[in-house]
Amino acid sequence: MNTSLKNSLANQGNDHAGHTREFELKTGIPWHQTVPHGYLGGRRLSVILPAHNVAYCLPDVLDALDAQTYGRQFEVIVVDDASTDTTAKIIATHPVVTTGIRLPARHGAATARNLGTFVAQGETVLYVDADMALPPHTVADLAARATDHAVLTGFRHNLPHRAAWPATGPELAADHRVTWRPPAHTRLLYSGITLHEPVDGRPLEHTRDFRDLGYGRTYYDWDLPRMVVTALLAAPRAAVVDIGGFDAEFGRIGWGMEDTYLGACLIAAGLLVIPLRQAVGFHLDPPDAAEQWQHKLRGWVGTLAHYRALLNAPAPSMRLTAFSASMNTLLHSCEVLR
Template identity: 75%
Template sequence: MTSSLHKALRHRGNDHTRHTQEFEQATGVAWHRPVPSSWVGGRRLSVVLPARNVAYCLPKVLDALQAQTYGRRFEVIVVDDASTDATAKVIATHPAVTTGLRLPTRCGAATARNLGTYLAQGETVVYVDADMLLPAGTVADLGARATDHAVLIGFRHNLRYGVAPDAGPELAADHRVTWQPPVNTPLLYSGITLREPIDGRPLEHTRDFRDLGHGRMYYDWDLPRMVVTALLAVPRTAVLDVGGFDPEFGRIGWGMEDTHLGASLIAAGHLVIPLRQAVGFHFDPPDAAEQWQHKLSTWHATLARYRALLAEPARSGRSAAFTASMNSLLHSCEVLR
């Protein structure tokens, strides 16, 4: 009998010590230190951005990708999720974009990322939010460490709309690093209620997520929840094998499609490894408060979808079906670049 995804996760650890030590011994570079400028080692990368009404920040995001110091060429694939602003025009004209497509109707970020993954030529896909500005060495740091078995996690530093960064992004700004949860309120993910304030340090207290294997929790966090597509590098063949992102999440609301992808990859035996130096600025939109309230209003539906998928068999062997589905979708898209 095929094991459920939930049960499969309980049999997977996340001790990535050997993996990181092998990198350090082979390169002479510490895992959490930047590689030298113009580093040419590592794997072929494809950067995939799903874009929806991000004309206010996309030019800066693409400028930053064009300014990356990675010594190997990498492609940038941007999929417009039927935006109603000037996003498509930015994609069509910016020189950093290798491939640009526009979905015929709004499908959600999961579908946009799936299409980008289908088109990707690189061995590793780097998922970046279209409102995520990366420092110049970020792509090189990911490319140098990417393997067939690693799910590489970066971090984000949110910036309010209209606020220009006055220094580099800070690791501690990410909730997976510094976390002060509310008290006397059920937490969104686990549902537990904390009665006393805590100074949460998920990254530090779990030893770079090593202690989150085998289904363990850190209060409201588990290993799949650490997989956030704002900045994430994953072996392309692994994404195809599990069938990519579940597109249903985009249809019913916001969130959880990256958590489910993470769970599927972990169940398949991949290690989730953070890069503390890989931190980018995440730009809030002009209507950030309104968008956040709308996202939270759909959270219960997407969380319920995720819980239901945990009870289903762990996904594998879906490359052919994924390819057929994306090939069909491709024919309905407008080519922007």
């Protein structure tokens, strides 16, 4: 009898000290230090961006990818999720885009990422939000450390629409996984707990770079799958397709949790979740950020319920054939932009 995903998570640790030490001994580069300009090591990498009505920021995001200092070539795959603005035109004309695909109807970010993963040629897929502008060293830092056994997570610094970019670059402390100030006397949606006094939360620091979240352990409202955020995330392509990619049902229900579920499945498959403190990007808010956030939160209740149900199902594996067949059918209905 197949064990449940929840039980599989309880049996997997996250002590990645040996993994990071091996990289440091091999390269002479500390884990949380940027690699040299023009670094040539690392794995073949495919950057995948799901895009929907992001014309306000997509040129900046693609320009930032064009300015990366990684010495090896990498492909940039952008999947337009049936945008109604000029997103498709930007994808078709920007020189850094190697593959541009347009879905015939809105499917959601999970399906867009799946399609990008299907056509990717790299050993590692780097998921980047289409509103996430990366500093020049970021792709090299992730590619240098990518392996078949690790999920590498970066961080984000949200910027209000059209705000000036700080000259010092994005700040690690701006991410909620680093600095967390939860409300007191309010039921937290993810865990269901209520905190009766203010908490000066430091999830990254207090869990020793997420190592103490193995075996299903938690830090207040956080667990290891919740640390997996596809705003900036690198994973071995073979592992992603083996579990069947992202569950597209999340996008049909509402917003969020598809990356948490992806993380849970990859952890259950034995992968480690390892943060890179130097991998921080600017997350560029849309003009209507407040309205969009309220809309997302309304849908999160449904996606969280779907996630909880999936935790009681068997951990997915050996889904490559079904994944490929589904994506191949979808691809034939798409418009090739580039």
